[in-house]
Amino acid sequence: MSANETEMDNLHEKAKASEEEHIAKLDEQMHHATSPAAEAWAYGAAGWMALLAVPHLLFPRLLVLMATPETGAAPEHHPLRLTQLESFFSLHFGVLLITVALSVIISIPNASPGEPRPEALQHPLLTPLSLGLGVMSFASYHTSLKGLGALPMIAAVGSGAISLWGFWVMFFASEGRRSKKTGADKRTSAFLFGNKAAASEQKKEYRRQTSQKKYE
Template sequence: MTEVEMDDLSKKRQAVDADDAAEHPTSGPNITSDADDQVVAYWAWATAALLSTLSLLLILFPRFVLFLSETGEVDRRPNMTSLEAFLLLHTGILLGAIAIAVIFNIPQPSVALSEARPQGPQGHPLLGPLSGACTLIAFLSYNMRSVGSLAFMVCIGAAIIGVWGLWAVMFAGSSYISRKTGADKRTSRFLFGNKAAASVQKKQWKEQLRSKFA
């Protein structure tokens, strides 16, 4: 069999496979994708639980960390230094912010719920939690003078991140684009009944949410 004949047979086989796929389209949920989403969701919940536990431990019981770090009777200390308490407190706040960000970004296997979500410009997953945490850190650092100028430097850096992040959460993006549906607010259904108008898409988005959670 020559090379030309082999090429013709392969092309005919591809054409037959394409016809079969067109006649019998595969529909239904993507089982592999749903399974992957569940694995990621389990990992996210476990990670968030561990980070939350460690965060609460550092914030509420910092001396327990000091107890775990002791290696013998000689190294035993009854109290922590101001620098240790300062670093443990702010590390616990940051870990709590990361745990919240992990929870808020768990993949949703439901297609209807993902379609009902806002379609506006997507922000960074750490934007909200980290901005709130840095704002809290800036406030606490401003009122903590026991570590000298370190508190002031941390306060300035955290305030820049926190205030800038909160501004981005509230005001970033075009004012003409709806944050709920991603539709252009300059469109209208007046006279011509434009289905792409912002008011129509917002109504459809609310109906999808009601049907989903009814």
């Protein structure tokens, strides 16, 4: 074994030991940062918001019945049904409550960080809000077909645009799609046109250079 190979092995062992020490420190920090009381509060708050969302999504008339005065029959100005506009906002408020409840659960710190992530971390609310806005966009478009003016279509376009933007960030704007060794984008291909910047071509070039250095 040459001196260069021995030196490379020593550097690799030092880097591995340093990485293990860093993971252990992160594990200890996350363990101390996680509060059982805060975690219990998060589950309680999420459960309460989910409970509030049920009548808004499934039983909107129940809200009217609960808001009826206790004097008996409701007066004429207090009908026992929601208008189209009230139903529209009730549905969207229910979806928002479910989205916030999921966000609270997802944002609970993990007790173990697991493997380190070299890529940039995404926003913790990116996934639940993108999903929630997608549901709101679909519901708004469906409501616009029933004739409620321009409001549902505006809500459908706005919520849909933000939702699609969020999904684009999740699937296409992540640094995790780049090779750790070559830095090439894994979504590129050399098929048909022989793209030299493709991940497969960069990997071949990396292996060729590595093998040349080994025999030098």
